[in-house]
Amino acid sequence: MAHVLKYKDDHIKHFGKLTNDEEEAFDLHQGLFRIQTTPYYAALSDSSNPEDPIRQMLMPHKKELQNLGQQMKDPLGEERHSINERLIHRYPDRVLFLVTDMCSVYCRYCTRKRFTGKLSAFVRTSPYEKSLEYIRNNKGIREVILSGGDPLTLSTSRLEKVLQDLREIPHIEIIRIGTRMPVVCPMRVDEELVQMMKKYHPIFVMTHFNHPQELSLEAAEALTLLVNNGFPVMNQMVLLNGVNNHEALVQSLSRRLLSLRVKPYYMFHCDPSEGTEHFQTSIQNSLKIQRELWGRLSGLALPSLSLDIPGGGGKVGLTPQFELERSDSHSRFKGWDGFEASYINPFPEDVIDPFLSEEYLNEWERLKNQSYGNQNAADLGARHQNL
Numbered sequence: 220m221a222h223v224l225k226y227k228d229d230h231i232k233h234f235g236k237l238t239n240d241e242e243e244a245f246d247l248h249q250g251l252f253r254i255q256t257t258p259y260y261a262a263l264s265d266s267s268n269p270e271d272p273i274r275q276m277l278m279p280h281k282k283e284l285q286n287l288g289q290q291m292k293d294p295l296g297e298e299r300h301s302i303n304e305r306l307i308h309r310y311p312d313r314v315l316f317l318v319t320d321m322c323s324v325y326c327r328y329c330t331r332k333r334f335t336g337k338l339s340a341f342v343r344t345s346p347y348e349k350s351l352e353y354i355r356n357n358k359g360i361r362e363v364i365l366s367g368g369d370p371l372t373l374s375t376s377r378l379e380k381v382l383q384d385l386r387e388i389p390h391i392e393i394i395r396i397g398t399r400m401p402v403v404c405p406m407r408v409d410e411e412l413v414q415m416m417k418k419y420h421p422i423f424v425m426t427h428f429n430h431p432q433e434l435s436l437e438a439a440e441a442l443t444l445l446v447n448n449g450f451p452v453m454n455q456m457v458l459l460n461g462v463n464n465h466e467a468l469v470q471s472l473s474r475r476l477l478s479l480r481v482k483p484y485y486m487f488h489c490d491p492s493e494g495t496e497h498f499q500t501s502i503q504n505s506l507k508i509q510r511e512l513w514g515r516l517s518g519l520a521l522p523s524l525s526l527d528i529p530g531g532g533g534k535v536g537l538t539p540q541f542e543l544e545r546s547d548s549h550s551r552f553k554g555w556d557g558f559e560a561s562y563i564n565p566f567p568e569d570v571i572d573p574f575l576s577e578e579y580l581n582e583w584e585r586l587k588n589q590s591y592g593n594q595n596a597a598d599l600g601a602r603h604q605n606l
């Protein structure tokens with residue numbers, strides 16, 4: 220990470236010339252989200268084109284300082300679901316563990332700007348131990364999502380300690396690692412790292428490719444190494460205005476990822492984090508993209524369009540409307556290519572429950588009754604609406 224681009228001069232050296240808006244952002248940078256990129260990632264952009272998608276994701280712009288529209292410090296409401304400064308328990312069966320606040324590239328649209336890039340780095344001993352204790356004491360937690368920041372900015376030995384500690388907790392079934400390293404510094408994913416990580420399977424790796432231009436040969440090699448070593452790899456993209464919000468780009472990225480055995484998992488609507496208004500698309504725009512892809516793109520390649528309810532309401536799926544009408548007896552649909560037909564419901568009394576053994580019922584009851592961070596989410600949401 221010694222050669223990262225941080226300052227105006229570094230960027231001028233790499234890109235040759237900055238636009239007036241970019242220059243101004245550097246000059247007025249107080250209050251701006253941290254600036255840093257890897258030379259590798261910068262080299263994926265066309266340095267002569269100010270509209271290049273990668274340049275837009277890494278280069279500060281004066282628009283970030285125009286705090287217009289819906290702009291929130293904590294759009295996911297993570298603070299009120301926090302157990303401590305590094306552990307967030309928003310959903311019953313999983314927690315988000317912020318093991319570092321560092322990234323190798325600070326994406327201009329980042330949703331966690333309130334936390335990321337403050338250079339506090341690895342979690343301090345006290346919140347780390349307290350987080351482990353909380354996870355240990357809450358047997359309903361089945362999954363830990365390592366995030367930040369980017370967990371792969373940690374040294375391999377430091378990351379191993381985290382994985383080891385989590386694997387000593389018997390009820391943790393799945394570990395997820397959310398990382399942008401395969402995109403911005405694919406060389407980090409090397410033999411040594413994957414050999415260490417595979418000792419702690421099952422581990423899912425959640426990548427964050429947003430544009431087909433990011434899928435270089437090096438990135439493809441990193442993904443192949445992960446998949447060949449048994450890591451399911453899923454991609455979470457964010458729809459960004461003027462960067463990737465077109466069905467042609469989403470299909471191209473998704474098909475290429477799928478052929479590398481990476482599942483295009485989510486297509487997120489951009490969160491209203493501070494300084495990101497110019498990156499946000501409309502719901503209509505996102506739904507149009509999803510509708511265009513529906514049916515034309517294999518279900519395996521189609522990411523689910525999803526939005527986080529601003530303020531911490533959790534994820535909701537956005538699906539194009541195919542149902543024309545619904546009654547007790549039937550629903551009428553119009554499919555993606557215009558074919559119309561009805562689905563006739565059976566009589567209500569003919570819809571019965573399947574046989575359920577105690578095992579499945581008890582497991583379900585435990586999940587339903589599992590407590591999590593802040594259970595007054597609905598009340599807080601109502602209050603939030605009135606703000």
Ligand code: SF4
Pocket residue numbers: 321322324325326328329330331335367368369399
């Ligand atoms: S890698 Fe993730 S956490 Fe880091 S700046 Fe980019 S979006 Fe934010």
